[in-house]
Each structure stands twice: as structure tokens, then as C-alpha cells.
Amino acid sequence: MNSLSFINFKLSIETMKKRLVLISSGFPYGKSETFLESEIKYLANVFEEINILCPEPKDTHLRSLPSNCSVAFYSKEISNLDKLKALLGLFSSTVRKELNIIKNTYQLRLSKGILSTLLISIYQAKKIAETCRNKYLKEQQKDSETVFYSYWCDDTALALALLKQEYPEIKCVSRTHGWDVYFGVHELNYLPFRHFIADNLNSIFTISNKGKEEIRETWKVKDLSTIQVSRLGVERQEIQTNQNSSVFTLVSCSNVIPLKRVNLIAEAVLSSQEPVHWIHFGDGVELNKIQKYCEENKQVHHDISFRGRLANEEVLDFYKTNWIDAFINVSSSEGVPVSIMETMSFGIPCIATDVGGNSEIVNDENGALLDSNPSFKAIQTAFKQVLNDSKKREAAYKTWEEKYNAEKNYKTFVENLMEN
Incomplete structure (x- = not known):
């Protein structure tokens, strides 16, 4: 995207939000989520400030970022004590609703694996939500000027759903890709809190029509009004000149x-x-x-x-x-x-x-x-x-x-x- 296109694009946005909080699984560290390298340029052109929240990196190689981006960290580590604390989730109304969905909507047997997955998931999500609250939802900050965006529909999207429930005025969205939308690729044939995420986020952006179909058919979400197809993309390249190959x-x-x-x-x-x-x-x-x-x-x-x-x-x-x-x-x-x-x-x-x-x-x-x-x-x-x-x-x-x-x-x- 050339500089003139950037300028025209920026001017075409009538109302600029001041800040985007982007939650990734690794970007901008290491070599994961390479697809965000292109998207971040477009995001940085319309938001005055981008705060990237990612797990504490094991690979500390930092990729190039636009000048208005900053990076903070959250912890993905779960100790044995954390696992014990996660059991307290059994008393949560959100967990009880999820147990009902597992039984009556998904018609799955409540196995030890499913129960462990959902309890750890919501425990981790609450920790991430607390990080977001402490870092980005200060009293002097106008909530309507911040957009929270989870790149994956996992515990980070669940964290934003919890945050949205607490602060209805903020805007929270998530993408879904592959493993975070399809139940069938997981041994348990289950992904936790899909209904809660869909009910509370402003939008879920699937990268394919098939993903949206999965949300309807497998997640069994009835209201699809907030589910949108938003494809990923890559930059323009030069088409290769035709050759006749012998090898x-x-x-x-x-x-x-x-x-x-x-x-x-x-x-x-x-x-x-x-x-x-x-x-x-x-x-x-x-x-x-x-x-x-x-x-x-x-x-x-x-x-x-x-x-x-x-x-x-x-x-x-x-x-x-x-x-x-x-x-x-x-x-x-x-x-x-x-x-x-x-x-x-x-x-x-x-x-x-x-x-x-x-x-x-x-x-x-x-x-x-x-x-x-x-x-x-x-x-x-x-x-x-x-x-x-x-x-x-x-x-x-x-x-x-x-x-x-x-x-x-x-x-x-x-x-x-x-x-x-």
C-alpha cells in the first residue's frame, strides 16, 4: 500500500477512534502470526494509538512495527495453585450456563477433559480481562474511544466477552480462523464458551463462509447478526512470467x-x-x-x-x-x-x-x-x-x-x- 493510498484511506474515515487494543498469541515477537504484519499497517493508519497485548515472549526477536504501536504482556502460565483456584469457577453462573449448553445444546457427555478445559479457560480469561482492565480502562480514558480486538477466538476473546459484560459501553471484537472455530479438530470435539462469546462481543469476524456456517451448525448460535465474514489478505505481487518446465x-x-x-x-x-x-x-x-x-x-x-x-x-x-x-x-x-x-x-x-x-x-x-x-x-x-x-x-x-x-x-x- 503506497503512501498516497494510506493518506486517502485515512481521510476516508470520518470518525477516528483514538486507540486499539490488539490481543495476539505472539505477534510482534518471533515468527508467528506473519499475517498480522500486513494488517497492522492498515490498523495503525486509522487509530492514533495501538496497544498490542501478547504473552510474555520466549523468542525475543521483535519485528518492525508502525511508530504508534506499543507492546505489553500477559501471562499464559498456569501453576498447580492456579488449577486449584480454577475449581472455584464451578460456583459461577457463567460456568453453570455453559454446563447446560454442553448437555442440552451440544449433547455431549461432561467428561473430565471438557470440565477441566472450560474451568481453566474461564480462569485464564479472567486473568487476561483483569490485565486489560488495569492497563486500558482507566477512569480518565473515554471507553467509547477504545476498541478491543482479539485476533483469535480463544481465551482472549472470552476475556473480552467478560470485559464487555462489565463495561457495556466498550467495543470488543474477535476474529475466528480455523482451530478456534471448528470443534471437530479437537480431541474433545468442543471449544469452551462459544455462546457466551457470541452473545457478548460486538462482532465476530470469520475469515471464511465455512467458518460462519460452522458457528451456525456446530456452535448452534441462533443470532448470527454479529457474525461477519472478513477475509484476510496479502499484498500485491508481480505475476510470474510463464515458463515451460521440464522439472x-x-x-x-x-x-x-x-x-x-x-x-x-x-x-x-x-x-x-x-x-x-x-x-x-x-x-x-x-x-x-x-x-x-x-x-x-x-x-x-x-x-x-x-x-x-x-x-x-x-x-x-x-x-x-x-x-x-x-x-x-x-x-x-x-x-x-x-x-x-x-x-x-x-x-x-x-x-x-x-x-x-x-x-x-x-x-x-x-x-x-x-x-x-x-x-x-x-x-x-x-x-x-x-x-x-x-x-x-x-x-x-x-x-x-x-x-x-x-x-x-x-x-x-x-x-x-x-x-x-
Whole structure:
């Protein structure tokens, strides 16, 4: 977004709020929540002051922030004493209502795991709410001039729901992404206090239509008037010039954990009889195992490179300077992957599983949409579908332009935040 666009955008907002309190799970420290790196610029352009509240960082590398941003911390640590104190939540009317919802609305058996989850959740949320109250709700501060925004619909969103109940005049909102909206990806098939959050926040912004559908169908929230779809976005890039590849160059970018099923990509690549160059960005608990598997099974026409966890700008620089035939994501659960938005902004076709909101960004025109649990042979077929297809590349870029353009999406989102 250029400086002139920033100025025009700022002037288009008639009533500026003075302050935004943004609660993250790590940003701006370390390398997590890279998608906030783009959004923060749009937020900083319309709020006079942004206070970022995040957990005390283990990785103390601080990313670049706009000059009107400051950072404070809350603690996520739960001691054994805290766990005992959490039991007092059983006497809370909010907890009793949640127990009733679990039994009668979700029709779930009240297991020890569910009970522990909800009691720890509300205990942690009360601690975060207290931090917000002490830091940001001073008597001399006009509450109507502050917006509280939780980037995830987790304990921090619950904290804002509690805060909103105490201070009805403040504005509190949350995003939902993937794991924080879909019950089915959790062993307990449950997420705590969804009704309480939906009933008390001013707005919940889902990043996909599928997320909003999940709120209606699984959370069983009847009043959807405060639930809005607000897609994430990435910045404009230059579409890659078409080339005819003799070697299929494939890129993936994710944590190497069971949920991401990077092993499936490895199987598809290693069983291919055609030349394949596969580059993976990211690390995780399964990395060493998959690296060893590749070393033991690759043939002369397989070129495999694990680049580890890089800063987001380094990954984007790679996309700018290297020809890529396709990007692949075979996760068992997703929201809408920012990694796919990024590659489509370069006009790179994407292969993805039909989970979460993936079908809203990937289709057979701009890549290949696989079944939710594909075989390695199905993945290999997708390789052939996207190779040297200029129309898919054009369609990928068009998808980014129409649905995941950061400037368009974040302007609209910020305008929603500014509304009274």
C-alpha cells in the first residue's frame, strides 16, 4: 500500500477512534502470526494509538512495527495453585450456563477433559480481562474511544466477552480462523464458551463462509447478526512470467506436524517417476523423521530441499526470484491458509485438500482441489493437472485480486472496526 493510498484511506474515515487494543498469541515477537504484519499497517493508519497485548515472549526477536504501536504482556502460565483456584469457577453462573449448553445444546457427555478445559479457560480469561482492565480502562480514558480486538477466538476473546459484560459501553471484537472455530479438530470435539462469546462481543469476524456456517451448525448460535465474514489478505505481487518446465517445481510452507500431513507430500514426490524439485519451508516435530524418509527413498530425479523456518519476507523473496510450478497444502484442517493467498498473489497455482475454507480459495480453475483425505496417487495426478497451465496461473492471480487483496479486505475490516 503506497503512501498516497494510506493518506486517502485515512481521510476516508470520518470518525477516528483514538486507540486499539490488539490481543495476539505472539505477534510482534518471533515468527508467528506473519499475517498480522500486513494488517497492522492498515490498523495503525486509522487509530492514533495501538496497544498490542501478547504473552510474555520466549523468542525475543521483535519485528518492525508502525511508530504508534506499543507492546505489553500477559501471562499464559498456569501453576498447580492456579488449577486449584480454577475449581472455584464451578460456583459461577457463567460456568453453570455453559454446563447446560454442553448437555442440552451440544449433547455431549461432561467428561473430565471438557470440565477441566472450560474451568481453566474461564480462569485464564479472567486473568487476561483483569490485565486489560488495569492497563486500558482507566477512569480518565473515554471507553467509547477504545476498541478491543482479539485476533483469535480463544481465551482472549472470552476475556473480552467478560470485559464487555462489565463495561457495556466498550467495543470488543474477535476474529475466528480455523482451530478456534471448528470443534471437530479437537480431541474433545468442543471449544469452551462459544455462546457466551457470541452473545457478548460486538462482532465476530470469520475469515471464511465455512467458518460462519460452522458457528451456525456446530456452535448452534441462533443470532448470527454479529457474525461477519472478513477475509484476510496479502499484498500485491508481480505475476510470474510463464515458463515451460521440464522439472516440476513444487513448494510447500507449513509447520511439520501431524495436522499438516507433510508426509503425504513426501510420499507423492518420492513415488513420482517424473523429475520433481520439492522445496519445503517450515519446521516441527516430524521434520527429522520426514527428512530421513526422503534421504532413504529419493531417486536421482528427486531434488528435495528442507529450508526450515524462515522469516515471511525471506519466503516471499524466494517466490519473487524463483520459478514455481505449484504450491501444495494437504492439511487435515485449515481456516483459509495465508500461505495459499501469498502464492496466488504471484500467480502460482495451488493444490489443497478440501478442508475448512480451502474450497473458497482453491478450485480446479486455479489449481487442484483434492479430497479431504487424498492418496499420494491423487496428489500426483494433481501435479500433472497444474504443470505448464498458463490459464491456471492467470486464474490464481485473479482469485487473489478479487478475494484476498490486502488493501481491499483490510480497508473494509478497519471501517467495520470504526463503526459505533
